[in-house]
Amino acid sequence: MSVLAIVALTVGVWGQRLAGGFLVGPLLERRPTLARAAGLIPAAVVMAVIVQLTVANGKSLVFDERLAGVAVAGLLVWRRAPFIVVVLSAAVTTALLRAL
Amino acid sequence: MSTEPAVAPAPRLSLADFATMAITFFSLGVTLQVVLIDNGTSAMRAFVASSVIFSATSQFAYLAVIDAGGGEWAAILAGVIVATRFGILAVSLTPRLPDGTLRRVAASLNAFDPNVAIAVQQPTADGVEREFWRTTAGMYLGWFIGIGVGTFLGDVLGDTQRLGLDAVFPAALLAIIGNLLRTADGRVAGIAGGLLCLVLLPFAPAGLPIILSLGGVAIAILLSKEPES
Numbered sequence: 001m002s003v004l005a006i007v008a009l010t011v012g013v014w015g016q017r018l019a020g021g022f023l024v025g026p027l028l029e030r031r032p033t034l035a036r037a038a039g040l041i042p043a044a045v046v047m048a049v050i051v052q053l054t055v056a057n058g059k060s061l062v063f064d065e066r067l068a069g070v071a072v073a074g075l076l077v078w079r080r081a082p083f084i085v086v087v088l089s090a091a092v093t094t095a096l097l098r099a100l
Numbered sequence: 101m102s103t104e105p106a107v108a109p110a111p112r113l114s115l116a117d118f119a120t121m122a123i124t125f126f127s128l129g130v131t132l133q134v135v136l137i138d139n140g141t142s143a144m145r146a147f148v149a150s151s152v153i154f155s156a157t158s159q160f161a162y163l164a165v166i167d168a169g170g171g172e173w174a175a176i177l178a179g180v181i182v183a184t185r186f187g188i189l190a191v192s193l194t195p196r197l198p199d200g201t202l203r204r205v206a207a208s209l210n211a212f213d214p215n216v217a218i219a220v221q222q223p224t225a226d227g228v229e230r231e232f233w234r235t236t237a238g239m240y241l242g243w244f245i246g247i248g249v250g251t252f253l254g255d256v257l258g259d260t261q262r263l264g265l266d267a268v269f270p271a272a273l274l275a276i277i278g279n280l281l282r283t284a285d286g287r288v289a290g291i292a293g294g295l296l297c298l299v300l301l302p303f304a305p306a307g308l309p310i311i312l313s314l315g316g317v318a319i320a321i322l323l324s325k326e327p328e329s
Contacts, residue, residue: 001141005162005176006149012180013155014209020187021194021208028191036285036324037317042185043286044293044316046277048309049157049182051297052164053270059168059302069267070274077278083124090271094264 069094121214121235122242124272129246131268132156134254139163147251154243158183160269161310170306178310189216193232198225210236213276285320292316 028035054070055061069090076086129150136146136159153159158179165175189211196219197204207229219232257263280286293316300309 001136001139001145001149001159001162002172003145004172005179006145006153008176009149009153009155009158009162009179009183012176013153013158013183013186016180016183016187017190017208017211018205020190021204021211024187025191025194033321037321038184038188038191040280040285040289040317040320041314042188042277043280043290044296044313044320045182045310046157046185046273047290047294047316048297048313049161049164049178050270050273051294052168052301052310053160053266053273055298056164056168056301059306061298061302065264066267066270069264070270073267073271073274077275077281080278082120083272083275084120084127086275087124087127087268087272090267091264094267095262096264098262098264 065094065097068097117218118234118238121238122245124214125239125242126246126249127268128156128272129243129248130250130254130257131260131265132159133247133250134257134260134265135160135163135269137251137254138260139167143251143254147247150247151244155179155183155186156269157185157273165307165310168301168306174305174307174311178307181311181314185213186211189213192216192220193228196220196225196228197232198229203229207232212236212239215239217279285324288323289316289320292319 024038028038050070054066055063069092072093073086073090076089081089132150133146136149137143141149150156150159161182162175162179165178166172170178190208193211193216194204194208197207210232215232215235218235219228222228222231257265260266277286277290281290293313296315297309297313300312304312
């Protein structure tokens with residue numbers, strides 16, 4: 001991780017909270033569709049990161065033990081399991097399959 | 101805009117919740133450090149990076165793009181875009197806080213998923229602020245112990261792949277957006293965004309699949325039957 005990345009991400013991450021709380025928030029109050037769109041950004045973008053972390057190896061798609069672990073996590077999230085159970089189950093599933 | 105559950109009983113942070121929060125951020129911190137150092141970042145720099153950025157999502161998104169051979173700025177852009185989540189959390193948190201610019205700025209700057217989720221369920225502004233900071237304290241405690249352990253004891257853990265640590269973060273993210281995926285719009289946005297990324301991954305320049313997954317939002321809005329909410 002480069003120094004440039006550390007500085008840029010720090011500014012980007014903390015700055016967006018200020019922008020959200022003090023600029024974007026008041027702006028969105030008068031624009032319901034835009035507000036709805038903003039609320040949906042995490043679903044789309046975070047899901048993209050999940051996909052990348054789960055099935056990508058560089059630029060190729062790899063379906064391996066990670067996918068099984070994340071699938072178990074998905075099932076547990078759907079069943080409203082506690083966070084820590086979700087995370088540990090994903091790791092244990094992946095680790096066990098690799099140990100086979 | 102505001103997330104007002106109004107009549108719902110306001111859950112206050114119990115000791116068990118506090119511990120869960122700390123353990124959660126502890127495990128994220130350890131994982132992130134081990135992965136960062138595995139990726140060739142020096143231990144000290146990894147520690148500084150996670151201390152000041154304090155966003156595992158952004159750091160993982162950045163690493164994923166670099167891993168795929170993407171450029172520095174594409175990776176940074178991906179890291180910043182996934183952090184829009186925090187901005188949106190601040191949108192719902194800030195108006196619920198007690199008056200006073202300084203305390204609002206301080207709280208907004210620390211908006212994360214769990215602390216905002218717990219805080220906005222409080223009926224009064226003072227309650228919002230109190231539960232917010234109590235949750236935040238648990239997160240900070242877990243995070244800094246976690247990145248400390250990950251940085252300086254990561255070697256003891258050995259091969260992170262063997263332990264399945266590479267599945268920890270996608271699983272954690274899934275849990276974080278779980279409630280959003282329960283809504284009809286959120287589900288469409290999530291599935292569309294995920295599919296866009298999946299299809300683009302092998303072809304598009306690294307970083308672009310995450311950025312273009314924003315198209316999932318447009319698809320969700322277009323497909324939604326609700327006229328105007």
